[in-house]
Amino acid sequence: MKKRFLLIGSLLCSSMAFGQAYQLNMQGMRQLAMGGSGAAIPWDASAIFYNPGALSAMENPQVYASMNAIMPRTRYISAPTGTAMLDAKEQTFTPYNVYFATPVGYKTRFTAGFGIYTPFGTGISWDDNWTGRYLVQEMRLNTTFFQPTLAFQVTDEISVGAGFVYGIGNFEYRNAMPLLDVNGNEASRELTGRATGVGFNLGLHVKPTENVHFGITYRSQVNMKIRRGYARFSDIPGTVSSSYLNTGFESTLPMPQVLTAGFGWDINEWVTLQLEANYTGWGAYDSLRFDFQNNTDLLQDEASARRYRNSITLRAGTKINFRNERWSVMLGTAYIPSPVREGYLNPELPDAVHFLATGGLSWKLSKRISVIGALEYRFYEVRTGLSTEHGFKGKYHTKWLNPGLALTYDFN
Amino acid sequence: MKKLYILGAMLCGLSACKPNIEPKAPERGDADFSRYLAVGSSHTAGIMDRALYREGQGNSYPYMLAQQFRTVGGGDFKQPWVSGNHGWPVGKFMLDHVQGRCDTLPYLAVVPFRGALDTTGTYLNIYSTGPFGNMGIPETKVTDYLTTGFALSNKFANRMFDKPTTARPVDELLNTEHTFFTVWLGVEDVLNYAAAGGETAPSATNRNLITAPGAFHTAYDSVMSTVTRNGAKGTILTIPDVLQMPYFRAIPAKGMELDMRDANRLNLKYNSTQVHFDVGMNYFVIEDATAPNGYRQLREGELVRMDVPQDSIRCAGWGWEVPMPGTWVLTADEIQLIRGAVNSYNNTVLLMGKNYNIPVSDVRYYLQTVFENGAQYNGANYTAELIKGGFFSLDGRHFTGRGNALVANSIIHTINEHYGSSIPLVDVNNFSGVKLP
Numbered sequence: 001m002k003k004r005f006l007l008i009g010s011l012l013c014s015s016m017a018f019g020q021a022y023q024l025n026m027q028g029m030r031q032l033a034m035g036g037s038g039a040a041i042p043w044d045a046s047a048i049f050y051n052p053g054a055l056s057a058m059e060n061p062q063v064y065a066s067m068n069a070i071m072p073r074t075r076y077i078s079a080p081t082g083t084a085m086l087d088a089k090e091q092t093f094t095p096y097n098v099y100f101a102t103p104v105g106y107k108t109r110f111t112a113g114f115g116i117y118t119p120f121g122t123g124i125s126w127d128d129n130w131t132g133r134y135l136v137q138e139m140r141l142n143t144t145f146f147q148p149t150l151a152f153q154v155t156d157e158i159s160v161g162a163g164f165v166y167g168i169g170n171f172e173y174r175n176a177m178p179l180l181d182v183n184g185n186e187a188s189r190e191l192t193g194r195a196t197g198v199g200f201n202l203g204l205h206v207k208p209t210e211n212v213h214f215g216i217t218y219r220s221q222v223n224m225k226i227r228r229g230y231a232r233f234s235d236i237p238g239t240v241s242s243s244y245l246n247t248g249f250e251s252t253l254p255m256p257q258v259l260t261a262g263f264g265w266d267i268n269e270w271v272t273l274q275l276e277a278n279y280t281g282w283g284a285y286d287s288l289r290f291d292f293q294n295n296t297d298l299l300q301d302e303a304s305a306r307r308y309r310n311s312i313t314l315r316a317g318t319k320i321n322f323r324n325e326r327w328s329v330m331l332g333t334a335y336i337p338s339p340v341r342e343g344y345l346n347p348e349l350p351d352a353v354h355f356l357a358t359g360g361l362s363w364k365l366s367k368r369i370s371v372i373g374a375l376e377y378r379f380y381e382v383r384t385g386l387s388t389e390h391g392f393k394g395k396y397h398t399k400w401l402n403p404g405l406a407l408t409y410d411f412n
Numbered sequence: 413m414k415k416l417y418i419l420g421a422m423l424c425g426l427s428a429c430k431p432n433i434e435p436k437a438p439e440r441g442d443a444d445f446s447r448y449l450a451v452g453s454s455h456t457a458g459i460m461d462r463a464l465y466r467e468g469q470g471n472s473y474p475y476m477l478a479q480q481f482r483t484v485g486g487g488d489f490k491q492p493w494v495s496g497n498h499g500w501p502v503g504k505f506m507l508d509h510v511q512g513r514c515d516t517l518p519y520l521a522v523v524p525f526r527g528a529l530d531t532t533g534t535y536l537n538i539y540s541t542g543p544f545g546n547m548g549i550p551e552t553k554v555t556d557y558l559t560t561g562f563a564l565s566n567k568f569a570n571r572m573f574d575k576p577t578t579a580r581p582v583d584e585l586l587n588t589e590h591t592f593f594t595v596w597l598g599v600e601d602v603l604n605y606a607a608a609g610g611e612t613a614p615s616a617t618n619r620n621l622i623t624a625p626g627a628f629h630t631a632y633d634s635v636m637s638t639v640t641r642n643g644a645k646g647t648i649l650t651i652p653d654v655l656q657m658p659y660f661r662a663i664p665a666k667g668m669e670l671d672m673r674d675a676n677r678l679n680l681k682y683n684s685t686q687v688h689f690d691v692g693m694n695y696f697v698i699e700d701a702t703a704p705n706g707y708r709q710l711r712e713g714e715l716v717r718m719d720v721p722q723d724s725i726r727c728a729g730w731g732w733e734v735p736m737p738g739t740w741v742l743t744a745d746e747i748q749l750i751r752g753a754v755n756s757y758n759n760t761v762l763l764m765g766k767n768y769n770i771p772v773s774d775v776r777y778y779l780q781t782v783f784e785n786g787a788q789y790n791g792a793n794y795t796a797e798l799i800k801g802g803f804f805s806l807d808g809r810h811f812t813g814r815g816n817a818l819v820a821n822s823i824i825h826t827i828n829e830h831y832g833s834s835i836p837l838v839d840v841n842n843f844s845g846v847k848l849p
Contacts, residue, residue, distance in 0.1 A: 075431035083435045083483060083836045131839050134791030178792040178802065182506075182847045237848035239507070239520055382433055391788035397431035 021282060021308065021339050021351050022122035022141060023256070026376070027097050029066045029406035033360025033374035034317020035332025037276035039215035039262030042205065044370075044408050045099035048115035048149045051215045051262075052161025053203030055111045055151035059412070061102035066372075066406030068095050074124065074350060077395040078131065079384050089125040097406075101149075109153040115163070118144050120255045122349055128188075133176040135390050136348040137188070143169035143224060143255065147201060161203045169195040169224050171253065173348075181237040187244070191290060193229025195253060197222040213264035221257040221284055226250060231292060240298060248293035254284035256308075269321070274332075276315040282308035282339035305389055306346075308339040317358070330360040330374070338383075345385030350396035352383035368410045376402040440484035441833030443645045448481055448489055448545050449590035450474030451639060452649075453600045455810055456548025457568065458491075460844075461506070462807035463499030464550060464568070465530065471813030471844045473820040474546045474594065480824060480835050481592070489545040492538060492572040496530035501567060503529055505806035507799065507849055514727040520849075521722070522806045535567060539574050543587035547572070553601045554631040555623055557582040582638050593639045593646035594823065596775070598761065601628060602753045603654045603809065609717055609739040610746030622749060625756040636764050647826050648765055650758045650776040655715060655750060656783040658798035659808030660742065662718035665710040668694045668725075668732050678732060689732070696731035699738045707735035715742040718798065718808045771830035778822040787818050789840040794818065802845050813843030 028046030031038030038046070042054035045064040070093045078084040101113035121142040128137050144167065151161030172192045179187040199222035206214040229249040236244045262276040285308040291301045317332030334356040340349070360374035378400035386393045450456050450473075457464060458472030469475065469491050478489030494500050503525035509518040549556075550568045563569035563576035570576045573584050601623035605612065608620040639646065654660075668689075670678070675689040682688070687697055687709050695709040696716065710716070720740040724730040730737075742750070758776060765772035779796075781787070782803060786795035794815065795801035798808055803815040811819060817840040824835050 071429055073429050073431055075433060077433060077435045078836070078839075083438060084839065085435050087431070131790055131841065134841065175791075178841070178845065180845050180847050182849050184844065184847060239848050390791040392790045395433065397433045399429040399431050401429040 021285075021349060022120050023258075023280065024095055024119055024121055026068050026095060026402065026404060027117045027119060029360060029372040029374045029404050030319075030330060030362060031317075032068075032376055032404060033330035033332060033358050033372070034274055034319060035315040035334040035356055035358050037262060037274040037315040037317045037332065037334075039203070039217050039260045039276055040205075040213040040264030040274055041215070041262075041272065045101040045113060045115075046097065047203075048099050048101060048113045048147060048163065049097070049117055049119070049201070051203035051205055051217045052113075052149045052151055052163045052201055053159050053205035053217070054215060055101055055113055055149060055161050055203075056109070056153040056159035056205065058101045058103060058111050058113075061411040062100070063409045064097070064099040064101075064406065066097045066404060068402055068404035069093075070095065070400065070402045072398055072400045074396060074398045076126075076130075076132070076347060076350075079393045079395045084131060086127060086130050089127075091123060091125060093121065093123060095121065102411075111151040111153075111161075113149040113151070113163075115147040115149065116144060117147070118142065120169075124348060126347065128176070132347045132392055132394070133186075134178055135175060135346060135387065135392055137174040137176060138172065139174075139348040140172040141169065141253065143167050143195075145222070149201070151203075157207050159205045161205075163201040165199040165201055165220070165222060167195075167197045167199070167222050167224060167255065169197075169253075171195055171226055171229070171251070179237060179240065181235060185235050187233065187235045187237070189234070189244075190232045191229060191249060192232075193226035193249070193251065195224035195226045197224040197255065199255075211266035213262075215260070215262040215264070217258075217260045217262075219258045221281060222255040224253045224255055226252070229290075231290070243296040243298035245294065245296075247299070250291045250293075251289055256284050257281040271321075272319040274315075274317045274319075278313040278315070280311050280313065280339070283310045284308075285339070305344065307341055307344055309341055311337045311339045313337070326364045328362050330358075330362070332356070332358040334358075343386055343388040345383065345394075345396070346387045346390075347392070347394060347396075350383065350385075350394070350398065352381045352396065352398065354378045354380040354398075354400075368412065370408045370410075372406040372408070374404045374406075376400070376404070378402075436834065438483040438836055439832075439834045441828070441831040443827070443831040443833060444591040445481040445484050445486040447487055447588055447590045447592070448474070448478050449585065449588050449593040449639065449644075449646075450477070450546045450548055451585060451593060451635065452548040452596040453552045454548070454550040455599060456594075456596050457546065457550045458548065458816075459550050459810045460805045460807075460812065461499070461504040462810070463502050463504035463525075464494055465497045465499045465504050466494055467497050467813075467844055468504075469493055469546075471816055472546065472548065473816040473823070474548065476817055476820040476838045476843070477594065477823065478545060480820070480838060484833060484835055490542055491546040492542070492544050492568075494530050494534055498525050498527060498530050500530045500534050503527075507806065507847070509849070512723045512726060514723065534571070536571070537573070537576060538571055542572060543574065544572050545588055545590070547585060549581065551600060551619075552581065552597075553604070553619070553623055554597045554635070555601070555627050557597075557631050557635050582634055585635070585638050586641070589642065590639070591642075591644050593644055594649065594773075595635060595639060595646065596649040597632060597635065598628065598651045598757045599654065601757065602651070602750055606654050606742060606746075606750050607659065607717070607809065610742055610749070611739040622753045625753070625760070628757055629760045632760055632764055636768050636770075640768050640770065645770065645831065647771050647773045647823060647830070648761055649773045649823070650761050651754055652776045652779040653751070653754060653783070654809070655742070655747060656779075656796065657809050658796055658801070658804050659718050660715040661796070662798045662808060663716040663720065664693075665712065665714050665716055665741075666693045666695045667716065668696050670694055670732065674732070694732070696741070697735045698731070698741050698743075699735040700743065710741060711744065713747070714744055715747065716740060717742075771826050773823045773826040775819060775822060778819065782818070789814075789818065792841055799846055806846065812845050814840050814845050817843045
């Protein structure tokens with residue numbers, strides 16, 4: 001019963017995981033299996049996310065559902081002469097996607113779709129008494145985006161699409177405070193809040209010949225605004241308790257814009273190749289701000305610098321068909337630089353340069369049902385760095401395993 | 413969903429998703445840390461909040477160093493533990509709300525522990541549980557190390573010495589057959605004078621006298637030749653600018669706030685003297701035999717002791733209605749004497765380092781950075797401010813556990829640099845800080 005409760009809990013909490021910083025890039029299982037590339041070739045209804053323009057290729061209505069089980073494992077070693085070693089608590093995060101797409105009528109140029117997906121999230125939980133507890137004990141961010149989408153076939157070669165994005169999310173941050181009461185107990189605080197934001201997703205799909213695809217997409221920045229966050233303080237010594245009364249707070253968490261250019265090539269009837277580059281506007285994450293409703297002498301508004309830098313990600317993937325496309329095997333890789341600069345490496349999200357190795361299998365179970373399984377493994381660089389603002393130095397290593405499963409159902 | 417979970421768990425079982433970086437094993441380098449001896453005075457013994465108590469001893473910098481030395485072959489390190497946490501031989505300072513005679517509202521103040529002290533058995537000699545690695549003897553000056561039977565006049569030494577009645581403190585330093593040492597001496601040689609407001613009367617043998625540089629040199633040299641006798645290595649510590657400790661900074665010289673009525677009335681009262689008051693903050697009036705009328709106002713740069721009785725200021729009019737006794741302040745002349753002594757002592761320490769080829773841990777420099785910029789450790793900021801700063805304990809002169817840990821880390825840096833060791837740093841935020849009620 002407890003386990004089931006946990007499962008339900010993790011389902012509700014949905015997509016939390018740190019990946020390319022807090023971007024997940026697993027909004028389609030086939031795409032994940034091909035190194036996360038998917039702007040050029042429309043595979044299924046997940047084109048709602050990967051390229052709304054390519055949605056025009058949908059020949060019949062389709063329902064698509066997928067889920068991942070991300071298992072990030074992070075270890076901290078104190079630097080420079082540290083013997084302290086700590087593993088972050090083992091957690092499993094389950095981002096999911098649900099898409100529905102359909103041509104609008106018979107022989108129409110319009111295709112409509114609706115997507116629910118979880119594009120950003122992060123979560124880490126350290127021991128409450130660990131050496132970095134004044135920076136962070138636990139952080140969680142999850143987002144769910146809702147996207148109604150319309151695609152239009154301009155010519156046989158060109159199609160365009162656009163989607164409106166409404167995002168909801170949850171944010172949670174816990175840390176200890178260097179305040180001791182007479183018994184030596186430390187104070188702590190917890191910031192929680194719901195966030196909402198809007199944005200859009202544009203796509204252009206060009207298919208100059210039968211076996212070549214180009215895709216260009218632009219997903220706008222979505223500013224997830226926390227309007228009524230709540231800051232809760234615990235174990236505050238009596239003498240200063242009036243300075244740390246529970247209060248509301250506001251904050252804005254930017255979900256960065258992503259510009260993607262993709263190329264797809266059906267080399268022959270068995271083998272397809274995809275290449276893709278993403279430009280991610282991480283520069284928007286300049287600082288983590290908390291504007292408290294009731295400021296006191298000791299509780300001032302906070303702005304902790306993050307200064308992420310914009311990054312370019314390169315992805316490549318291939319698909320090989322067997323037995324009349326009833327089976328196919330997918331493989332992929334990606335190079336993902338870290339938007340976290342030197343001097344800004346925080347244990348709340350100790351990001352590092354990494355490579356992906358991905359693979360997957362899809363099986364057309366029947367005329368209507370397909371099953372796709374994918375596995376992602378990330379090779380993170382060991383990173384030693386400093387959070388200058390907090391005087392906190394550490395060596396981090398993350399390993400990441402992420403199996404996923406998708407199911408599509410075609411109404412044909 | 414559940415299957416996904418199981419699949420993932422199976423794959424993780426293959427250790428594919430467990431990070432495998434390991435910390436480097438600490439190395440001892442060229443020094444032998446197996447038996448560590450800490451030579452020093454109050455700071456070394458673990459005096460905190462003006463008293464010796466068990467938690468303070470457990471948060472002393474030598475105790476921390478000994479723990480870190482264990483990672484590179486350090487052995488047992490014995491401390492002359494006292495029995496409890498209330499303070500000995502006086503009650504430790506705590507923060508509490510008090511209401512003075514002239515105050516309408518209670519305010520937060522530093523007050524002594526009010527219950528029974530940890531005196532049970534504390535005066536007895538406990539050498540049988542020694543010999544002690546922590547030879548920090550509170551209230552000692554360097555020159556005391558050459559005094560035969562010094563323990564008869566120092567209850568701390570009397571507790572922990574092998575031969576309290578006959579030995580000189582310097583003779584007791586060889587009891588542990590140490591292989592590594594730290595020496596932090598010389599603080600009391602000048603701090604006693606400073607903390608007494610520069611008053612040394614009546615006797616010439618008063619312990620508040622500043623130690624003469626020559627005597628300092630001789631005694632320090634004797635300690636050095638003793639602790640290095642068996643080829644032991646170690647590090648010696650410089651003496652900080654004691655005047656920047658919160659004990660002399662908590663109350664500003666220009667700290668008397670007056671309203672217009674009082675200012676006008678006092679200006680009439682002190683008419684035709686050099687004393688003048690304005691509305692707002694004013695320099696305290698102090699006794700000074702060399703000034704006309706025997707009193708004057710403090711000047712910029714002069715200091716007030718933090719333990720000046722607040723009631724006397726508020727109720728008896730110290731510093732405004734009547735001059736404040738000179739023992740509560742440090743005048744410019746006294747400050748000059750103190751600074752001169754600290755400089756001369758530090759020159760001796762540096763010279764000793766050179767003569768005995770022992771690295772000097774420049775605690776003076778480290779504390780100067782704390783006085784000026786504070787210190788930061790893993791998200792916590794420490795400054796020299798009393799109470800809020802977290803570095804100094806409530807007596808304004810000795811450190812909190814976290815202050816001691818930061819000092820210990822600066823010592824470890826010196827040791828690692830000089831001996832090629834890689835002793836891990838102390839996790840500062842795990843030690844005691846200022847406790848707020």
